[in-house]
Amino acid sequence: MTTVRQGSTRRPAAGRLRRRTVGLAEKLPAFVVAAVGWQIGARALDSPFLPPLSAIAERFVADWFTNSPGSAFFSEKFVDNALPTVGRLAAGWAVAAVVGVVLGFLIALLPRVGAATDPLVRLGMAVPPPALLPLAIVLFGLGSSMKVFLIAFGAMWPVLVNTIAGVRDIDPQIVASVRALRIDPVRAFFLVRLPAASPLIFAGLRTSLGTALILVVVAELYASSSGIGFVIVNAQRNFDVLGTWSGVLLLGLLGIVVNGLFLLVEHRVMRWHTESRRATQ
Amino acid sequence: MTRQARLAWGMVGVLAVLVVMQLAVSTDLVSEQSVPTATAMLAGVGELVLSSGFLAALADTLWSTVIAFVAAGLAGTVLGVVIGASDRLYRSVSGLIDLLRPIPSVALLPVVILLFGIGVDMKVLLATYAAFWPVLVNTIYGVRDVDRVMVATARGFAWGRMQVMRKVMLPAALPFVATGLRVSSAVALVVVLTAELLAAENGVGTVIRAYQVAGRADFVYAGIVVVAVVGLVLNVVVSMGERRLVHWAPQHRG
Numbered sequence: 001m002t003t004v005r006q007g008s009t010r011r012p013a014a015g016r017l018r019r020r021t022v023g024l025a026e027k028l029p030a031f032v033v034a035a036v037g038w039q040i041g042a043r044a045l046d047s048p049f050l051p052p053l054s055a056i057a058e059r060f061v062a063d064w065f066t067n068s069p070g071s072a073f074f075s076e077k078f079v080d081n082a083l084p085t086v087g088r089l090a091a092g093w094a095v096a097a098v099v100g101v102v103l104g105f106l107i108a109l110l111p112r113v114g115a116a117t118d119p120l121v122r123l124g125m126a127v128p129p130p131a132l133l134p135l136a137i138v139l140f141g142l143g144s145s146m147k148v149f150l151i152a153f154g155a156m157w158p159v160l161v162n163t164i165a166g167v168r169d170i171d172p173q174i175v176a177s178v179r180a181l182r183i184d185p186v187r188a189f190f191l192v193r194l195p196a197a198s199p200l201i202f203a204g205l206r207t208s209l210g211t212a213l214i215l216v217v218v219a220e221l222y223a224s225s226s227g228i229g230f231v232i233v234n235a236q237r238n239f240d241v242l243g244t245w246s247g248v249l250l251l252g253l254l255g256i257v258v259n260g261l262f263l264l265v266e267h268r269v270m271r272w273h274t275e276s277r278r279a280t281q
Numbered sequence: 282m283t284r285q286a287r288l289a290w291g292m293v294g295v296l297a298v299l300v301v302m303q304l305a306v307s308t309d310l311v312s313e314q315s316v317p318t319a320t321a322m323l324a325g326v327g328e329l330v331l332s333s334g335f336l337a338a339l340a341d342t343l344w345s346t347v348i349a350f351v352a353a354g355l356a357g358t359v360l361g362v363v364i365g366a367s368d369r370l371y372r373s374v375s376g377l378i379d380l381l382r383p384i385p386s387v388a389l390l391p392v393v394i395l396l397f398g399i400g401v402d403m404k405v406l407l408a409t410y411a412a413f414w415p416v417l418v419n420t421i422y423g424v425r426d427v428d429r430v431m432v433a434t435a436r437g438f439a440w441g442r443m444q445v446m447r448k449v450m451l452p453a454a455l456p457f458v459a460t461g462l463r464v465s466s467a468v469a470l471v472v473v474l475t476a477e478l479l480a481a482e483n484g485v486g487t488v489i490r491a492y493q494v495a496g497r498a499d500f501v502y503a504g505i506v507v508v509a510v511v512g513l514v515l516n517v518v519v520s521m522g523e524r525r526l527v528h529w530a531p532q533h534r535g
Contacts, residue, residue, distance in 0.1 A: 027376030034377060049395045115287040116294030126512035127505060128471040130387070131486070133478055134493035134501045139315045214385045214475075221390065221479050229388075236391035244391050251388035259383035 049241055059242040060249050077231070082250065085216055085227040088144060089258070092151025093212040097205055100156045104163025104201075105193070114164075125161060129154030129211050130218045137223065147219040155212040162204025166197030199273055202266050209262055213255055228254070299323075317499035325503030335488060339511070342473055342484040346515075349408035349469040354462050357413045361420025361458070366450060371421065382418065386411035387475055399480050408472040412465035416458065423457025424450050456530040459523040466519045470512060485511075 035053055042052040064082070066075040074082075107114045107121070132154050140146035170193060178188045220229025228251050235243030282290075299319035305311050306318045317325070329335045364370050390407060397403045427450050435445045477486020485508060492500040 023372070023376075026372045027374075030374045030377040031380075047396075049392075111282055112290055115282060115290030116297070118287065119291040119295055120298065122513065123506075123509050126516060127509040128467075128474045128512055130471060130475040130478055131489065131505050131508045134489050135505055137493055138496075138498045138501050210383070210385070213383075214387050217385050217387045218475055218479065221387070232388070232391050236395060239395075241395060244395060248388050248392050252384035255383040255385050255388070256380060 051242055051245060055242060056245045056249060060246040063243070063246045064250055081226055081228050081231050082254070084144075085220065085229065085254070088147045088151065088219075088227070089212055089216045092148045092216065093155055093209060095148065095152035096155040096208055096212065097159055099152065100159025100204065100208070101163050101201060103156075104160045105167055105189075107160075108164045108167035121157075121160065121164075125157045129157075129215055133218060133222060136219075142223045147216065147224075150219050151212045151215045154215045155208040158207035158211065159201065159204040162200045162207075163197060166200030166204075167193060169200065170196045195272075199270065202270060206262060206266070209258060213258060217251060314496060314498060317502050321499040322502045322506070325499040326506055329500065329503055329507055335485075338483060338485050338488050339507075342470075342477065342486070343511070345404045345408065345473045345484065346466075346469045349405050349412055349473065350462075350466050352405075352409045353412035353465055353469065354416055356409075357416025357461065357465070358420050358458055361417045361461075362424055362446060362451060362454070364417075365421040365424025365454070366446060371425065378418065378421075382414050386472055387479075390476060390479060394480055399482055404473050404476040404481055404484070407476055408469045411472040412469040415464040415468060416461040419457045419461025419464070420454060423454030426457065427453040456527045459527045463516075463519050463523050466515060467512070470515060474508065 038053045042050050064075055064078045065073060067073075107117055129150075132150055136146045136150040136153070140149050174192060174196060178192050183191070216227075217229050220227035221233050224230040228247055232244055232247035232251070235241075235247060302316060302319040302322070306313050306316055313321075364374055386407060389410065393403050393407050397406060431449055431453065432445060435449045440448070473484065474486045477484035478490050479486075481487055485504065489501060489504040489508075492504060
């Protein structure tokens with residue numbers, strides 16, 4: 001602890017680097033223990049359904065990567081299945097984000113619209129998103145539009161609710177100032193309201209990203225002819241245990257990467273906010 | 282806007298949706314295969330709620346949710362307190378937790394099916410796993426947030442580790458634990474339903490899936506309305522429990 005503090009007073013950049021390596025050195029043993037524990041546990045249990053981690057890793061590399069010339073690093077199976085999954089996820093989440101923010105502003109700024117939609121929003125919020133899958137199929141069949149609709153509709157609610165809360169929470173004095181300065185509504189939206197509501201909007205976006213990921217998996221597990229979920233369910237039906245685990249591992253990694261990317265973007269976009277908060281404290 | 286006005290507008294909103302549904306179908310704008318008329322949907326809700334088969338399925342779903350919620354709540358709270366109370370343990374496992382948490386629990390479903398079949402255990406197990414994380418993370422956060430001076434003071438009274446944990450850390454962390462429990466109750470229901478939709482023998486999810494396969498849009502919509510109401514009731518009940526448990530905490534006072 002003391003070394004970290006000394007480091008950070010000397011030079012901030014060096015201190016940060018040092019803290020990170022200290023953190024990593026502390027965190028690494030847990031990963032090693034978990035991995036070794038799995039390996040030993042699986043060997044001891046000797047269950048056909050719980051293979052040792054080394055076998056899963058081997059299959060994982062064989063499934064998704066290649067060193068054949070002409071294809072860049074990733075295998076054909078990866079291109080054919082991971083890309084559709086990511087595409088559906090991105091399309092559905094983008095729609096959810098835009099619709100959620102726009103509707104959220106309308107509901108928050110127009111009291112009558114807010115009152116009229118209040119019961120609907122509460123009900124929509126309460127539907128467990130995967131339960132919408134049969135509805136999406138009834139509406140759109142089994143294709144890609146069904147998946148994008150499911151993700152967009154199911155993942156919209158956290159964005160919507162947080163945008164409403166974020167806009168209603170804006171300091172009334174700020175709103176009054178905007179009015180007094182006669183800033184035109186469009187500029188006021190982009191310069192004042194949107195940034196003021198953005199901390200809560202970002203929190204909603206993060207929740208909805210998790211939901212979107214679950215929904216793309218659910219949709220692909222249920223009905224699909226491509227995608228990581230399709231690969232997994234196919235392997236499971238054929239009792240290809242290693243193939244199942246290798247697909248699950250890829251989905252897990254996708255979740256981690258997507259979440260990490262989001263945190264990175266949020267950190268950058270919201271830097272003004274964390275800095276101004278730190279300044280006022 | 283007065284309370285009455287809000288309520289009136291809310292009814293206008295709901296009615297508007299129902300009327301649009303009815304008109305869209307009766308004017309052949311959308312096919313009855315994809316959107317039922319509002320009357321057919323509401324009749325479906327009535328029929329479902331009165332059918333003993335559906336109620337048994339609902340009971341199965343709720344029972345699985347409750348078991349998963351209780352198991353996840355216990356495991357998450359205990360582990361959270363243990364991890365949060367020790368600086369060293371917290372720093373060494375936080376990386377592992379950050380790595381495992383964003384993995385979508387549903388992705389594990391095929392593996393869990395391979396390991397446990399498609400019975401009740403599978404649903405409960407997956408839901409427990411998923412519902413465990415919110416409780417764990419919130420409990421850790423709450424314990425880390427405990428005023429260090431309070432802990433030092435308690436230590437000053439020569440209280441033992443367990444006593445400090447039970448009388449200082451746990452109460453101070455309780456509002457966070459309660460938040461985690463509220464989130465995890467919703468997660469448990471979502472995951473149980475998902476498991477039922479994808480592969481399970483009993484439960485509301487299997488019933489809705491069967492109606493979808495049979496092409497009965499009215500019952501699909503009706504089932505989702507019922508599930509939404511169940512989710513709403515669950516949320517209200519858990520929120521009430523939360524308020525009772527931590528009525529003294531600042532965010533619930535007044």
